Structures are given as C-alpha cells and as structure tokens.
Amino acid sequence: xxxxxxxxxxxxxxxxxxxxxxxxxxxxxxxxxxxxxxxxxxxxxxxxxxxxxxxxxxxxxxxxxxxxxxxxxxxxxxxxxxxxxxxxxxxxxxxxxxxxxxxxxxxxxxxxxxxxxxxxxxxxxxxxxxxxxxxxxxxxxxxxxxxxxxxxxxxxxxxxxxxxxxxxxxxxxxxxxxxxxxxxxxxxxxxxxxxxxxxxxxxxxxxxxxxxxxxxxxxxxxxxxxxxxxxxxxxxxxxxxxxxxxxxxxxxxxxxxxxxxxxxxxxxxxxxxxxxxxxxxxxxxxxxxxxxxxxxxxxxxxxxxxxxxxxxxxxxxxxxxxxxxxxxxxxxxxxxxxxxxxxxxxxxxxxxxxxxxxxxxxxxxxxxxxxxxxxxxxxxxxxxxxxxxxxxxxxxxxxxxxxxxxxx
Amino acid sequence: xxxxxxxxxxxxxxxxxxxxxxxxxxxxxxxxxxxxxxxxxxxxxxxxxxxxxxxxxxxxxxxxxxxxxxxxxxxxxxxxxxxxxxxxxxxxxxxxxxxxxxxxxxxxxxxxxxxxxxxxxxxxxxxxxxxxxxxxxxxxxxxxxxxxxxxxxxxxxxxx
Numbered sequence: 110x111x112x113x114x115x116x117x118x119x120x121x122x123x124x125x126x127x128x129x130x131x132x133x134x135x136x137x138x139x140x141x142x143x144x145x146x147x148x149x150x151x152x153x154x155x156x157x158x159x160x161x162x163x164x165x166x167x168x169x170x171x172x173x174x175x176x177x178x179x180x181x182x183x184x185x186x187x188x189x190x191x192x193x194x195x196x197x198x199x200x201x202x203x204x205x206x207x208x209x210x211x212x213x214x215x216x217x218x219x220x221x222x223x224x225x226x227x228x229x230x231x232x233x234x235x236x237x238x239x240x241x242x243x244x245x246x247x248x249x250x251x252x253x254x255x256x257x258x259x260x261x262x263x264x265x266x267x268x269x270x271x272x273x274x275x276x277x278x279x280x281x282x283x284x285x286x287x288x289x290x291x292x293x294x295x296x297x298x299x300x301x302x303x304x305x306x307x308x309x310x311x312x313x314x315x316x317x318x319x320x321x322x323x324x325x326x327x328x329x330x331x332x333x334x335x336x337x338x339x340x341x342x343x344x345x346x347x348x349x350x351x352x353x354x355x356x357x358x359x360x361x362x363x364x365x366x367x368x369x370x371x372x373x374x375x376x377x378x379x380x381x382x383x384x385x386x387x388x389x390x391x392x393x394x395x396x397x398x399x400x401x402x403x404x405x406x407x408x409x410x411x412x413x414x415x416x417x418x419x420x421x422x423x424x425x426x427x428x429x430x431x432x433x434x435x436x437x438x439x440x441x442x443x444x445x446x447x448x449x450x451x452x453x454x455x456x457x458x459x460x461x462x463x464x465x466x467x468x469x470x471x472x473x474x475x476x477x478x479x480x481x482x483x484x485x486x487x488x489x490x491x492x493x494x495x496x497x498x499x500x501x502x503x504x505x506x507x508x509x510x511x512x513x514x515x516x517x
Numbered sequence: 518x519x520x521x522x523x524x525x526x527x528x529x530x531x532x533x534x535x536x537x538x539x540x541x542x543x544x545x546x547x548x549x550x551x552x553x554x555x556x557x558x559x560x561x562x563x564x565x566x567x568x569x570x571x572x573x574x575x576x577x578x579x580x581x582x583x584x585x586x587x588x589x590x591x592x593x594x595x596x597x598x599x600x601x602x603x604x605x606x607x608x609x610x611x612x613x614x615x616x617x618x619x620x621x622x623x624x625x626x627x628x629x630x631x632x633x634x635x636x637x638x639x640x641x642x643x644x645x646x647x648x649x650x651x652x653x654x655x656x657x658x659x660x661x662x663x664x665x666x667x668x669x670x671x672x673x674x675x676x677x
Contacts, residue, residue, distance in 0.1 A: 220592030220648075286568065286677065358575040359568070359670075363604055366597040370579055377588040 127158075127340030128257060128347075129395035130210030130365070131203070131451040132302045133388060136344045137371075138362040139295050140351025145274050146281035148348060150296050154303025155341040157495045159333055160488065161466050164473035165309045166329040169316035172478045176313040177409035179478055180468040186410075192468060193410045195461040200307040200403045202454040204438045207396035208234070209447030213365045214388045224443055231439040234396055238431055243318045243417040250394030255339075257387030260346035263375035269353045277352070284356075294456075294513045297502055301458035303344065304499070306465035307402040314405040318418055326482070400438075404430045456506055463499045470496060559615065559622040563629050564677045566612035570636050571669040573604035574662050577640055581659035584652040594655065595647035602640040609633040629672060636665045 139147045165176050172179060181189040211230045212223030237246060283292055312332075321329060351362065354371035362368065365388075372384045401417070404427055408415035414424040421428045442450075470492050474483050484492065577598055584594040612633065617626050639661045646654055 217593050217596050218590075220595055286673075354579075358579060359571050360575045360579070361569075361572045364597075364600040366580075366593065366600050367576055369593065370576070370583070370597070373583050373588045373593075374579070378590065381589060381593060 127303060127308075127337070128254070128343050128391040129203070129302075129451075130206050130213070130392050130447065131298075131455040132344055133210075133347065133365060133368050133392070134362055134451060135295075135298050135302045135455055136347035137351040137355065137368045139299055140348035140353075141355035141360055141362050141367075142287060142351075143281070143284060143292060143295065144352040144356055145277035145348065146283070146292070147296055147299050148278035148345065149281065150299040151303060151341055151344050151348065153495075153498070154300050155337060156491070157300075157304050157466075157499070158308065159337050160492055160495065161304075161469055162309050162312050162337065163330065163333045164484065164488075164492070165313035165469050166316050166321075166333060167326065167482055168469070168472050168478055169313040170321040170325050170329050171323050171480055171482055173317060173322070174478075175317045175405060175409050176310050176465075176469060176472075177406045178412075179472050181410050181412075183472050183475065183478070184468050189410060189468075192464045193406055195464045196306040196310065197403050197406055199305075199454060199457055199461045200310075200399050200406075201434070201438065202450060202457065203305065203307060204396060204399040204403065204434070205442045205445065206447050206451035206454055207392055207399055208435075208438050209442040209445075210365070210392040210451065211389065211396060212442075213447060214385060214392055217366055217369065218385050218389075223447070227439055227442050230393075230396070231435050231442075234393070234400065235432065235435050238397060238400060238417070239428075243315070246397060246417075247315070250390050250397065253390035254387060254394055256383050257343050257391055259372060259376065259380055259383040259387060260343055260350065263372040263380060263384075264346050264349050264353075266375040267350075267353055267371070269349060274349060274352070290509060290512050293505065294509045297506055297509060298452060298455050300502055301455040301462070301506075303341070304462050304466075305455070305458045306462055307399050309465060309469065310406055311398045311402040314402070314409070314416075318416055320418075323480075323482075400431060400434055403434055456510055461503070463496060463503055466496060466499060554618065556619050556622045556625075559617055560625060560676050562615055563612065563625055564673050566608045566633065567629060567669050567672045567676075569608035570605045570633055571666060571673065573601040573608070573640065574636055574666045574669065576604075577601040577643055578659050578662050578666065581643060581655035581662075584647065585654075585656035587652075589652070591647065591650045591652060594652055595644065598640065598644040598647045602637065602644050605633065605636045605640050609637055625676070632665060632668050632672060636662070636669070639665060 136151075139150075168179060169175055177189065177193065180192060184192075208230055209223060209227060212226035215221070215226045215230070216223040241249075283289060316325075316329065347368070350371035354374055355362065355367065360367060368388075369381060369384055372380045376383075405415055407413075407430060408424075408427045411426075413426045415427040416424065419427070470484075470489075472478050474489065476483055580589065580594055580597040580601070583589050589597075609630070612626075613630065617623050639658075642661075643655060643658055646652075646658055
C-alpha cells in the first residue's frame with residue numbers, strides 16, 4: 110500500500126499545478142472559444158513540465174538539495190535574486206487566486222458569497238500547513254483530487270465525435286468572431302497554466318521533504334511520468350467539455366459556475382458533487398502547494414532552515430513566513446476578482462518561466478550536483494528547444510496582454 | 518544651485534514614465550472602457566457587448582434547463598444565475614458608458630440597449646426564482662430568454 114501511494118507527490122504537484130483555479134477557468138475557456146484548436150498547447154506544456162520536473166526531482170534526489178538552494182550556489186546571489194523575485198511574486202499572485210478560488214468552490218456548494226469563505230479558507234490552510242504531516246497532506250489532496258476524474262467520465266457520457274475532436278486538435282482553426290491575437294493570448298495563458306514555476310519548485314522541495322535519495326530515482330520518475338500526464342489529461346478533458354458543450358452555445362467562461370455546467374449536463378447531480386469535491390481538493394491543494402513553494406524558495410535562497418519536517422523552534426523564519434504569506438494573501442484576495450487574478454497570474458507565469466527553468470537546466474548538467482546522472486543529449490536538445498519557446502512566449506506576453514486588454 | 522543632481526532628475530523622470538506606463542497597463546487590462554473614435558469602432562464595441570450578453574443568456578438557459586430537471590442544487594443554480602446576470606449587467610454598463618460618436622451610433626446604442634435591458638431584467642427574474650429554490654419553474658421562465666437570444670444573435674450578424 111505504501112508503495113502504491115508513493116506517486117502521490119507527483120499527483121498532488123500535477124493536480125495542484127495543472128488543475129488549479131486558473132486551469133479550471135482557462136482550459137474550459139480555451140475549449141469554449143477555440144474548440145480543440147489549443148490542444149497542442151497542452152501537449153507541448155506537458156512535455157516541458159515533465160522534462161523540467163524530472164530534472165529538478167533528479168537534482169533534489171541526488172544532491173538532497175532543493176531547487177533554490179542549488180540555483181543560488183550555482184548562479185550566484187544576484188541572478189538567483191532576480192529568479193526569486195519573479196517566481197515569488199508570481200506564486201503569490203497565484204496563491205491569491207487559489208485562496209479566493211477555494212472560496213468560489215464553496216460558494217457554488219453553499220450559495221454563500223465567496224468573500225465570506227476567504228478568511229475561513231486561509232485559517233484552514235494555516236491549520237493544515239501548521240499541524241499536518243507533509244505526507245498526510247500530499248496524499249489527502251492527491252487522492253481526493255482524483256475525484257476530478259469525473260471530468261473524463263463526463264466527456265465519455267457526452268459521446269463526442271472523437272474523430273472530429275482529433276481532427277480539430279491537429280488542424281487548429283480560428284472560429285468566426287475570434288482573432289489571431291486572442292488565439293495566441295489564450296495559447297500563452299494555457300502554456301503558463303501548464304508550466305507554472307511553483308510546480309517545479311514544490312516538486313523539488315517535496316522530494317527533499319520526503320527524503321528521496323539516488324535510490325528513489327525510479328519513484329521520482331514514476332511521479333513525473335504518472336502525475337503530470339494525469340494532470341494534462343484532466344486539463345484536456347476541461348477543454349473538450351468547453352468545446353463540446355459551451356462553444357456550440359456561444360458561452361464564454363468568466364465564472365467557475367460555467368465550468369461545472371458541462372459536467373452536470375452529462376452526469377447530473379452526482380456529477381456536480383463529485384466535480385465540486387474534486388475542484389475543492391485541487392484548488393485547496395494548489396493553495397497549499399503555492400504557500401509552501403513561496404516559503405521554501407525564500408528560505409532556500411537566504412539559507413534559512415526550512416521544511417515541514419523541521420520542528421517549529423528550529424525553523425522559526427520558515428513557519429513565520431507561512432503565516433505572514435497567508436495574512437497578506439487573504440487581504441488581497443478579499444479585494445480583487447479571483448478569476449481575473451488567476452488569468453493574469455497564468456499569463457505572467459508564462460513570462461517568468463524561463464527564469465526558473467534555465468537554472469534547473471544548468472544544474473541538471475552539472476556533475477557536481479547530479480554525479481553521473483547528467484542530462485542525456487536528447488533531453489538537452491528537447492530542453493533547449495522548449496526553453497527557446499519559453500523565451501519567445503515570455504517576450505510576447507506583455508504585448509499580447511495589452512493588445513487583447515487581458516480579455517483574450 | 519542645483520537642488521537635485523541631474524542623475525536624480527533622470528531617475529525621477531524614468532520612475533514617472535514607468536509609473537505612467539504601469540498605470541496605463543493596469544487601466545487597459547482591468548477592462549476600463551476606452552472611447553470609440555468612429556462609428557465603425559462603436560459598432561465593434563456594440564457587437565462585443567452583444568456577444569457577452571448572448572453568452573450570459575445562453576449560460577442561464579443551459580442552467581435553467583438542468584435545474585428544472587433536477588440536475589443542479591439550488592445553491593449552484595442561484596450562483597450561476599447571479600453570475601450570468603452580472604455578466605449581462607456589466608456588458609450593458611460598459612457599453613452605455615461609451616460615448617457614441619455620431620447619430621447613427623445613437624440609434625445603434627438605443628437598439629442594443631433595449632435588448633440588453635430586457636436580458637438583464639429576465640436574468641434577474643431567474644436569479645430571484647433560483648434563490649427562492651423555485652427550480653422547477655426556471656425552464657418555463659427561461660423561455661423569455663429565447664427571443665432575447667435570437668435578437669442578440671441577429672444584432673451580431675447584422676453588425677459584424
């Protein structure tokens with residue numbers, strides 16, 4: 110049983126990273142507006158995240174050190190500071206969206222305004238981060254988050270024409286009433302939602318929390334090669350549901366409620382409860398992941414003691430930082446529209462990704478950190494191609510954001 | 518005598534420009550309405566508003582049908598209806614705040630505004646019923662939206 114549960118870090122990382130509040134809205138929105146025309150972005154994003162998470166996990170397992178610890182040492186404090194600033198700011202933005210997103214899920218379940226839920230969510234998040242063990246937290250959210258497999262069941266129940274979906278995926282076209290700017294804006298948002306820096310930072314720090322060693326490389330690979338494809342499959346299911354149910358009706362997605370409608374159409378009230386439970390676990394898991402990821406990165410950069418496995422008196426800065434982050438995030442989440450914050454955060458994620466991923470590529474090729482397990486030539490070629498793509502995406506982000514006024 | 522060294526003035530100017538760019542970006546991205554400079558641009562914004570409202574109406578119709586057949590809880594239905602109403606309301610108020618550039622645009626504005634008002638009012642009715650838990654009535658009530666949806670579609674086709 111213990112062995113069977115060893116893949117949960119990958120599942121939690123992937124569900125939290127790929128099916129968070131931004132994805133729930135963003136993937137469904139992409140399907141509702143462009144049908145399957147952006148499916149290729151999920152495929153490219155999956156290759157990128159698998160490749161880089163695998164590198165980060167390998168570095169952590171062999172060197173017993175998490176991403177920022179190594180990045181600072183290898184690239185120096187100045188470059189690492191730019192890296193830290195970008196990823197921490199972005200992850201905080203994501204965290205705001207996730208905390209409010211949990212409130213939105215609870216609003217759908219209870220009818221009570223999501224703002225009333227935000228302080229309660231933050232308190233629950235604090236309690237879980239404070240008291241529960243890393244493994245317990247990881248396994249609970251990963252396993253409960255798997256109720257999102259109901260998305261696949263909904264796709265199945267709707268009997269879409271799979272040949273047509275495949276054709277539309279490999280022959281992307283811009284539908285009437287849409288334009289190329291919006292297409293690329295949503296492509297960037299999709300990519301940013303798939304390849305969030307905090308996923309990789311969390312995965313690498315989680316590997317250290319779980320005490321992985323070089324002997325655990327097989328577990329690490331299973332986590333990467335099962336966890337992330339599961340996340341991508343769910344992301345694709347959201348897109349299909351948007352394409353099959355919402356697009357023909359001319360519905361564009363601006364609220365979480367619209368994400369649930371295709372599932373209820375297919376599976377009724379039981380589908381509704383399952384999707385709400387799954388959304389809650391995924392978004393709450395993403396919030397926990399983003400909070401920890403930010404605290405991990407800051408502590409690793411400054412060389413402070415960090416980790417849930419460390420007793421509180423021995424890592425006072427890490428534990429205080431968790432509380433401080435949640436306080437700031439709660440305040441901001443009460444003010445801004447969470448769906449807008451989520452969409453902005455995934456777009457900016459695309460812009461900041463090269464800053465996080467480039468150092469990982471460098472370290473994964475350094476025998477001082479990974480011994481003989483440096484990247485092979487195929488991995489390096491693929492990783493460089495994807496990094497170039499990430500740089501192009503990051504340069505295009507702000508102009509597209511302005512050109513589409515953030516509405517795609 | 519120089520009160521501030523030139524490099525500081527340079528930095529301040531840079532900071533001011535950076536601030537201006539940031540504020541402009543935030544305003545642009547937060548959905549602030551920009552004025553329409555020509556009737557064609559105004560027509561484009563009208564079509565955008567009609568499209569948003571049509572999406573809200575379609576969401577409400579889908580929700581109403583499902584709620585009436587027992588597929589949704591009252592809480593979910595009422596939140597969905599409230600969201601749809603908000604979208605239509607936002608589309609109307611954004612459109613109304615745009616200054617029409619000529620008389621042709623005035624007529625266009627009146628025509629769309631009348632459809633949008635009907636949409637918002639019908640959606641508010643549905644939201645009220647959903648909040649009261651009268652889910653069985655929603656599909657019947659949503660029939661009023663059929664005509665509105667058709668008019669919004671015709672408007673989009675005529676002006677795009």
